[in-house]
Amino acid sequence: xxxxxxxxxxxxxxxxxxxxxxxxxxxxxxxxxxxxxxxxxxxxxxxxxxxxxxxxxxxxxxxxxxxxxxxxxxxxxxxxxxxxxxxxxxxxxxxxxxxxxxxxxxxxxxxxxxxxxxxxxxxxxxxxxxxxxxxxxxxxxxxxxxxxxxxxxxxxxxxxxxxxxxxxxxxxxxxxxxxxxxxxxxxxxxxxxxxxxxxxxxxxxxxxxxxxxxxxxxxxxxxxxxxxxxxxxxxxxxxxxxxxxxxxxxxxxxxxxxxxxxxxxxxxxxxxxxxxxxxxxxxxxxxxxxxxxxxxxxxxxxxxxxxxxxxxxxxxxxxxxxxxxxxxx
Amino acid sequence: xxxxxxxxxxxxxxxxxxxxxxxxxxxxxxxxxxxxxxxxxxxxxxxxxxxxxxxxxxxxxxxxxxxxxxxxxxxxxxxxxxxxxxxxxxxxxxxxxxxxxxxxxxxxxxxxxxxxxxxxxxxxxxxxxxxxxxxxxxxxxxxxxxxxxxxxxxxxxxxxxxxxxxxxxxxxxxxxxxxxxxxxxxxxxxxxxxxxxxxxxxxxxxxxxxxxxxxxxxxxxxxxxxxxxxxxxxxxxxxxxxxxxxxxxxxxxxxxxxxxxxxxxxxxxxxxxxxxxxxxxxxxxxxxxxxxxxxxxxxxxxxxxxxxx
Numbered sequence: 001x002x003x004x005x006x007x008x009x010x011x012x013x014x015x016x017x018x019x020x021x022x023x024x025x026x027x028x029x030x031x032x033x034x035x036x037x038x039x040x041x042x043x044x045x046x047x048x049x050x051x052x053x054x055x056x057x058x059x060x061x062x063x064x065x066x067x068x069x070x071x072x073x074x075x076x077x078x079x080x081x082x083x084x085x086x087x088x089x090x091x092x093x094x095x096x097x098x099x100x101x102x103x104x105x106x107x108x109x110x111x112x113x114x115x116x117x118x119x120x121x122x123x124x125x126x127x128x129x130x131x132x133x134x135x136x137x138x139x140x141x142x143x144x145x146x147x148x149x150x151x152x153x154x155x156x157x158x159x160x161x162x163x164x165x166x167x168x169x170x171x172x173x174x175x176x177x178x179x180x181x182x183x184x185x186x187x188x189x190x191x192x193x194x195x196x197x198x199x200x201x202x203x204x205x206x207x208x209x210x211x212x213x214x215x216x217x218x219x220x221x222x223x224x225x226x227x228x229x230x231x232x233x234x235x236x237x238x239x240x241x242x243x244x245x246x247x248x249x250x251x252x253x254x255x256x257x258x259x260x261x262x263x264x265x266x267x268x269x270x271x272x273x274x275x276x277x278x279x280x281x282x283x284x285x286x287x288x289x290x291x292x293x294x295x296x297x298x299x300x301x302x303x304x305x306x307x308x309x310x311x312x313x314x315x316x317x318x319x320x321x322x323x324x325x326x327x328x329x
Numbered sequence: 330x331x332x333x334x335x336x337x338x339x340x341x342x343x344x345x346x347x348x349x350x351x352x353x354x355x356x357x358x359x360x361x362x363x364x365x366x367x368x369x370x371x372x373x374x375x376x377x378x379x380x381x382x383x384x385x386x387x388x389x390x391x392x393x394x395x396x397x398x399x400x401x402x403x404x405x406x407x408x409x410x411x412x413x414x415x416x417x418x419x420x421x422x423x424x425x426x427x428x429x430x431x432x433x434x435x436x437x438x439x440x441x442x443x444x445x446x447x448x449x450x451x452x453x454x455x456x457x458x459x460x461x462x463x464x465x466x467x468x469x470x471x472x473x474x475x476x477x478x479x480x481x482x483x484x485x486x487x488x489x490x491x492x493x494x495x496x497x498x499x500x501x502x503x504x505x506x507x508x509x510x511x512x513x514x515x516x517x518x519x520x521x522x523x524x525x526x527x528x529x530x531x532x533x534x535x536x537x538x539x540x541x542x543x544x545x546x547x548x549x550x551x552x553x554x555x556x557x558x559x560x561x562x563x564x565x566x567x568x569x570x571x572x573x574x575x576x577x578x579x580x581x582x583x584x585x586x587x588x589x590x591x592x593x594x595x596x597x598x599x600x601x602x603x604x605x606x607x608x609x610x611x612x613x614x615x616x617x618x619x620x621x622x623x624x625x626x627x628x629x630x631x632x633x634x635x636x637x638x
Contacts, residue, residue, distance in 0.1 A: 042601035050332050050599075062601070068614035077596050077604035079442075081376045084596065088603045093614055234378055286597035287370055287378050287456075289332060 019303030021296070021310045023057070025255045025277050026178040026203030028139045030057040030112055033272065033310060034296045037259050037282035038063055038116035038142060038182075039088065043102040044109070050289045055296065058112035060206075060280060061102065063144050065118055066127040068094035078215050078224040083236030083261075084283060085213055087227030090118060095131035107137030114180065118144035122167045126174045133176040140177050143168065143202075146184030146209035158184030158209070164193055165200045172201030180257065183207040183248070185237075190244045191251035198252045205248060206257035206280065208241045234283040235261040242270055249275025249315060263291060265298020272299075275315040330461055331357050334372070337453045338392045338431060340446075345516030346438040347487070348447055351392045351431050357459045358388040358429035363494035364464030364590060364626050367434060368598035370456030371445050381442045382595045382605075382621070384491035384567070385460060387523070388429035432459060435490040435520060461598050462625045465495040465565060465588060470626070473586045477563035479505040481585075482528070483550060483576050485568020486512050489520050491590040491625070492567055493527075500527035508532065509553070511546025511572070515539040547575040554583040564588065566629075577629040587629035593620045608633040 021032040035058035041047060044059045053059070071091025078085045093101065098115070106113045115138050119125040125143065132138060145167055146158035157163045172179050181197040183190060185208035194205055210231025215224040223229075241260025249256045258276030261283070262268050268279045284291040303310060331354075339351040350369075357367070368380035438447050449455065474480060480499055482492045489510060496506055506527060511534040512518045518533055518540060525531055532549045533541030542549045554562070562583075566576045567590035580587035596602030600622035609618045609631050618624065618631075 039603075040601065042599070046599050046601045049330060062603075070614060070616040071603060071606060074605075074607055075594055076606065077594050077602065079377070079379050079594075082378065084379060086596070086602070086604060088606075091603050091606065091614065091617060097614075235375065283378065286599075286602050287380050289599070 017304055017307055019300060019309055021300060021303070023278050023310060023314075025257065026140065026180065028058075028112055028178055030278060031110070032057040032296050033276075033278035033299070034268065034292050035060055035112075035114065035257070035278055035280045036285055036292055037280035038114075038144065039086075040282045040285040043098070043106065044111075044113075045102075045105050047285075047289055051293055054110045055293055056111045057278060057296070058114055058139070059106065059109075060114040060116055060142055061098070061106070062092055063090050063116040063118045064092055064095050064098050064128060064132065065090065066095050066124055066131060068092065068097065073226045075224065075226055076230075078230070080213070080215055080232065080234075081236065083232050083234030084286075085215055085225055085230035085232055086210070087225045087230035089227070095128050099132070099135045103135050103137055112139040113137055114140045114142050116142045116144050116182070117171070122163075122170050125167055125171050129171055129174045133174070138177050140180055140203075141171070141175055142180040142182050142206055143171050144182050144209070146182050146186075158193070159187050161192060161196050165196050168197050168200035168202050172203075178203040180204040180206050182209055184209050185241065185244055185260075186212050191247050194248040194252045194256075198254050202254060204255040204257060204277075205252065206259065207248060208237075208244055208260050211237055211240070233261070235263055235267075237261050238267060238270075242274055245271055245276050246274040246317070262295065263288070265295045265302060268295045268299060269302055269313065272310070272314050273317050275317065277314055330458065331360070332456070332458045333357065334454050335432075335457045337449045337451050337455065339451060340449045342447075343519045345512075345514065345519065346447075347517075347519045348436055348438070349386065350434045350436065350446065350449065351389070352434070352455065352457055353430065354432050354457055354459075355428070355430040357457060358432045361385050361388050361429075361432065361460040361494070362464040363466055363498045364491060365460035365462050366491075366598075366621075366625055367432065367457055367459035368461065368595065369434065369446065370458070371442065372454055372456060374445065377442055377445065379596055380456065380458060380598060381436075381446070382592070382598060383434045383436055384590070384625075385432060385494065386435035386490040386520070387433040387493055389431040389433060390427055390429055392431055432457065435487065437487045437517075458598055462621055463623070465590070465626050466498070470588060473563050474499065474504060476561065477504075477586070478560045479507060479562055481550070481553075481562050481564045482506060482508045482510075482524075483546065483564055483566040483568070483572075484508065484510045485546060485572035486517050488566075488568030488572075488590070488592075489524070490567075492565060493520060493524055495565060496524060496527040505529060507553075509534070509546050509550045511535065511568075513537065515541075545572065545575065547572065547579060550576065551579055554579055554585070558583065561585070564629075566590070567592075574634045577632075577634060580629055588626055589629050589632060590625050591620045591627060591632070592625070595621055597621070
């Protein structure tokens with residue numbers, strides 16, 4: 001009988017424990033740590049019939065440039081094992097049309113709105129930001145210095161320390177809203193870029209963008225994607241992306257947002273435990289639009305079960321001394 | 330558009346590696362307009378992520394096993410036997426018996442995704458996002474159809490899947506129609522019987538000459554167009570790129586309106602991945618349009634032909 005009483009008390013306490021999933025990144029307050037990644041969620045509205053957008057922590061909209069962009073010729077995508085290649089070429093409506101046509105809807109949501117910004121030269125980034133600064137309802141910028149699919153485009157910035165410093169510093173100076181910087185994984189040591197971005201004024205980091213890859217049709221002997229090389233995303237990249245998030249979270253003091261192949265709450269929790277203050281859902285939005293909502297629910301369940309607040313989960317990775325010495329730096 | 334997990338009712342093999350997949354989804358079947366498409370997701374595969382885009386070939390009220398609509402109908406029949414029938418019941422009975430409850434997809438095994446689809450059995454589940462895209466019956470299309478002496482359907486291979494529903498709807502509206510259908514071999518000429526009831530003539534062609542005209546279907550099409558140069562046609566075309574391009578050239582040469590149902594690899598079907606964009610006549614951002622959202626049906630003049638991009 002005593003046991004039964006104990007069990008009842010445990011149950012009651014368990015029921016009472018309602019974990020707090022709130023997280024703050026560079027002054028932007030999120031109801032939960034789950035955002036949708038740029039380029040995988042359009043301008044939000046496209047998913048309004050499928051999921052309750054107000055449940056999301058944040059939406060990072062498709063990359064916006066100062067002027068509208070046409071993008072790359074078809075074929076632009078190709079499915080690979082547990083992943084996909086894309087070379088869209090940053091097709092977008094441009095900053096002005098974004099403010100007029102897309103932002104008013106996003107403003108009606110409780111969900112935080114992050115605008116991904118890119119350009120071909122530092123001036124382009126600054127020009128896009130100056131236009132977007134007029135947008136009420138934007139919570140932060142995510143500077144895309146890492147798109148692998150544009151000629152003379154973002155990747156040059158994302159794989160060059162001096163250019164990274166230059167574009168982050170100039171953008172920070174122009175930006176009216178907090179500046180997140182999205183890093184490229186296509187570098188030898190991502191922590192060097194994390195540190196440079198931090199020093200140049202980044203308020204937070206998000207990582208990673210896609211990995212440059214390719215696929216070939218052996219019958220026609222032509223590339224599967226017109227751009228020849230394309231960005232790999234999806235579950236295939238998760239272990240590598242997770243390693244990079246872990247390294248960067250230890251290398252800088254500013255918050256890190258983790259992404260790469262997240263399909264469920266377990267994936268997201270790995271990133272959070274590795275030190276990410278929030279996560280982004282990318283490719284999974286294409287084939288399972290309810291992924292972000294399932295991830296939020298799963299994180300809540302995990303916190304309930306472990307009786308941990310989200311803040312206690314973040315960065316809670318325990319590394320034994322000997323394995324830390326062996327880990328790749 | 331609904332995102333649902335639906336049961337396989339039947340996965341019927343046809344010739345040449347073609348199958349008709351019947352899925353139990355009344356809501357999606359009833360929302361379908363001719364020319365729209367669906368995205369099929371294989372469940373339980375961590376290596377195959379993306380949904381596959383497929384034309385909605387047909388919607389049906391029932392295939393053999395008991396289905397929702399059929400069950401409703403049976404209940405109504407029972408009720409009716411026990412109670413005096415009312416007009417309302419009669420109407421409901423009729424509606425339940427005729428309302429479509431099944432979405433049918435015609436596909437050919439060409440790669441990993443379709444190979445896995447071919448293994449689906451009744452009772453298995455798939456993810457179905459449907460109906461998607463603009464079909465063949467925008468108001469502007471209908472006006473052109475009404476102005477035409479005859480509607481010419483031109484199908485290449487699996488492209489036939491996009492044309493059956495439009496042909497049926499047009500037949501119900503009393504339109505004159507004709508089908509030109511080409512394939513590599515006679516095994517590719519699937520679904521001809523289903524189509525035949527809606528058109529006055531079916532013209533078949535095979536590249537290997539195993540059935541109908543030998544060579545490309547555009548040859549008998551051109552003969553027909555040149556024989557009937559005084560007539561006004563609306564062409565509806567779906568098939569591989571080269572065949573689309575050849576048909577569009579003929580439409581232009583003979584001065585007929587032409588609609589094309591485009592295919593492309595798709596990541597999402599929702600208009601966000603921009604993976605399915607095709608090159609169209611426009612400026613700047615408008616140089617590319619999404620097959621999934623602005624299409625899949627376009628006026629032939631809208632599409633930039635020639636460079637396959």
